[in-house]
Amino acid sequence: MTEQTIEINLSNNKKEKPNPDQLSFGKVFTDHMFTVSYSEGKGWHEPKVTPYQPITLDPASMVFHYGQTVFEGLKAYLANDGRILLFRPKKNLERLNLSNQRLCIPTIDEELVLSGLKKLLEVDKEWIPNAPGTSLYIRPFIIPTEAFLGVAPSNHYQFMIILSPVGSYYKEGINPVKIYVEDQYVRAVSGGTGKAKTGGNYAASLKAQEGATSRGFSQVLWLDGVEKKYIEEVGSMNIFFKINGEVVTPALNESILEGVTRNSVLQLLKYWEIPVSERKISIEEVFESYSKGLVEEAFGTGTAAVISPVGELSWRGENIVINNGETGTIAKKLYDTLTGIQKGDVTDYFDWTISVDVK
Incomplete structure (x- = not known):
């Protein structure tokens, strides 16, 4: 042009x-x-x-x-x-x-x-x-x-x-939020528009969010649209779990939006040499790992909230409290580092920020 x-x-x-x-x-x-x-x-x-x-x-x-x-x-x-x-x-x-x-x-x-x-x-x-x-x-x-x-x-x-x-997207700020696992409605399906940032994806989420809010939860955890088994996103954010020392996030597919904050978190974790993987992860795996004491923390990532720790998950009438409902060490470190880079208070080794020249 x-x-x-x-x-x-x-x-x-x-x-x-x-x-x-x-x-x-x-x-x-x-x-x-x-x-x-x-x-x-x-x-x-x-x-x-x-x-x-x-x-x-x-x-x-x-x-x-x-x-x-x-x-x-x-x-x-x-x-x-x-x-x-x-x-x-x-x-x-x-x-x-x-x-x-x-x-x-x-x-x-x-x-x-x-x-x-x-x-x-x-x-x-x-x-x-x-x-x-x-x-x-x-x-x-x-x-x-x-x-x-x-x-x-x-x-x-x-x-x-x-x-x-x-100000903060969630009134809880960096404090952990309660999440409802949705297994009736779906946000998007493979082959649809899930990986695009388009209004219809968000309109499709409102009914489930309404139900979660009425139950006292801040957001919805979405499962895949076919088997309603594999974790995809949390609200309008990507989701991460730390299980048995490894940070895991759902692998990108046709129904998951590639978040800029998600990408930044992956780069930071690798830079810090914290084990991290992108793969399919089922809701059953999370609850089973929790029963064995292996789920250490969970958090969502997105532009609006940056890092949003997950303190509680509810699925099919069963509630699990993650990290005693407190912000995990990795979530806190990621939040402090990302917001520090964004504000110019932390050294930007990745050249992520652009300075706007004003008169």
């Missing part, structure tokens, strides 16, 4: 910024957003930073009817020395285009998106919170905008990035 100039239109009506010590997740949005349009025959064009505003769509816009949408999630952090840091944004943009390919959406120039994101962060830099545990959540997404009720890929799309200052 030829280099495109990013137009910048600044807002005249600045919003009041929230108290950084009282932030929840995803409820407050900054003053500006980044957009790029797509038209068949013209490609992606008109990149611009504009005031955050509602969008107007025809009721027949395909986004409302067929779910041909993709999104991503990453964060910007304010380092103690004042730098704005992004954590592995190119991995997110690579995954965005993989999702695009699965949903028949035209791939977008990753360098253009990264340039637009940097411009957006430069404009809204004062929105990045600095309180402990806070960050600026970045939500890129694409919707089809063509007004057409035929079942086919759209010929017109809108790419957008919006920003939201956030």
Whole structure:
């Protein structure tokens, strides 16, 4: 793609910024957003930073009817020395285009998106919170905008990035959460859209999550969609177990999303020479290993929560308490290291962070 100039239109009506010590997740949005349009025959064009505003769509816009949408999630952090840091944004943009390919959406120039994101962060830099545990959540997404009720890929799309200052995703923070093992509903199946980050996967999860919440659990542990036997994800995160000294996570397949945090955790564990493997792991294996005293800890990994320790699992009426319901040593070390790298407080030996130059 030829280099495109990013137009910048600044807002005249600045919003009041929230108290950084009282932030929840995803409820407050900054003053500006980044957009790029797509038209068949013209490609992606008109990149611009504009005031955050509602969008107007025809009721027949395909986004409302067929779910041909993709999104991503990453964060910007304010380092103690004042730098704005992004954590592995190119991995997110690579995954965005993989999702695009699965949903028949035209791939977008990753360098253009990264340039637009940097411009957006430069404009809204004062929105990045600095309180402990806070960050600026970045939500890129694409919707089809063509007004057409035929079942086919759209010929017109809108790419957008919006920003939201956030606190901890779970109110428990780094403290262990209670998880319900779901064996009725499934999140995704092999051959479906499970490895793409698309809205339908999350809509499909809501019914099970509703049931888990009503039972007093924070999240759902998903099993495979065929045998309902093998562990896949926990909520919208990847899952890890430490069993008999080895850290185990489900191997990637067509129904598991390849998490950026998951990838980072695997690299850190190998760097620390902690035994780790990616393989099929059944829920029966976890409960049987627990009965033998071999399950040492468990945790979920994802952009929103970073590391979320699992303190309790419930499956078919049987509850197991992992590590006495306390945060495990590996989960804590991973959390401290990842958040330290993200904030610029821990040496980044992997060159994961990108510093955003602002004027």
